[in-house]
Amino acid sequence: DSGVTQTPKHLITATGQRVTLRCSPRSGDLSVYWYQQSLDQGLQFLIHYYNGEERAKGNILERFSAQQFPDLHSELNLSSLELGDSALYFCASSDEASGLTDTQYFGPGTRLTVL
Amino acid sequence: DQQVKQNSPSLSVQEGRISILNCDYTNSMFDYFLWYKKYPAEGPTFLISISSIKDKNEDGRFTVFLNKSAKHLSLHIVPSQPGDSAVYFCAASAWRSGTYKYIFGTGTRLKVLA
Numbered sequence: 001d002s003g004v005t006q007t008p009k010h011l012i013t014a015t016g017q018r019v020t021l022r023c024s025p026r027s028g029d030l031s032v033y034w035y036q037q038s039l040d041q042g043l044q045f046l047i048h049y050y051n052g053e054e055r056a057k058g059n060i061l062e063r064f065s066a067q068q069f070p071d072l073h074s075e076l077n078l079s080s081l082e083l084g085d086s087a088l089y090f091c092a093s094s095d096e097a098s099g100l101t102d103t104q105y106f107g108p109g110t111r112l113t114v115l
Numbered sequence: 116d117q118q119v120k121q122n123s124p125s126l127s128v129q130e131g132r133i134s135i136l137n138c139d140y141t142n143s144m145f146d147y148f149l150w151y152k153k154y155p156a157e158g159p160t161f162l163i164s165i166s167s168i169k170d171k172n173e174d175g176r177f178t179v180f181l182n183k184s185a186k187h188l189s190l191h192i193v194p195s196q197p198g199d200s201a202v203y204f205c206a207a208s209a210w211r212s213g214t215y216k217y218i219f220g221t222g223t224r225l226k227v228l229a
Binding site for chain 2 (some may be wrong): 002004042043044045055056057058090092098103104105106107108109
């Protein structure tokens with residue numbers, strides 16, 4: 001158990017809908033990262049927040065947005081969902097800001113299925 | 116454009132032997148590399164990393180080698196154990212313009228046979 005929690009575990013929705021994925025980092029960790037793992041593209045870094053501020057952005061679509069709240073939990077919002085958004089979404093946390101050299105602890109993931 | 120490539124989708128190794136997982140990258144701006152292990156139904160777990168100023172980093176049974184001229188890194192697991200059976204991802208990162216890029220390979224599934 002990494003100490004990172006993600007809810008929900010599974011989510012099934014329809015195209016065009018909007019969903020929110022939630023992540024609680026390990027106690028004391030200020031950084032939260034979001035990743036997408038799809039069948040054909042492997043693991044992709046989406047975005048990194050540190051203490052409420054956006055730190056780095058990867059291949060995150062404009063239909064997706066994220067935020068980190070004062071209590072350090074984070075939410076990833078996915079809107080106008082398409083079939084291709086079906087994937088595993090992982091959240092990770094670390095206690096540092098750099099992202100590059102930090103040891104990240106991953107949550108178990110949220111499996112999103114768009115029908 | 117896949118900037119980080121793991122060309123072997125799968126690898127089978129006998130228990131006790133060496134496992135060698137390979138990763139190639141195309142962009143010389145990457146200066147930090149990481150390996151993650153992932154079991155089914157779990158998130159990835161950080162394994163080992165290496166900075167571009169080094170060519171080798173060792174942690175117990177795991178050693179990562181970096182060949183900058185060939186833009187190639189490899190993960191050696193010696194001796195391999197059945198519990199090492201998992202998907203292994205390499206990742207490369209670099210600072211650029213006040214932020215960073217962080218690119219993963221597509222993974223190699225390692226199966227260690229008892």
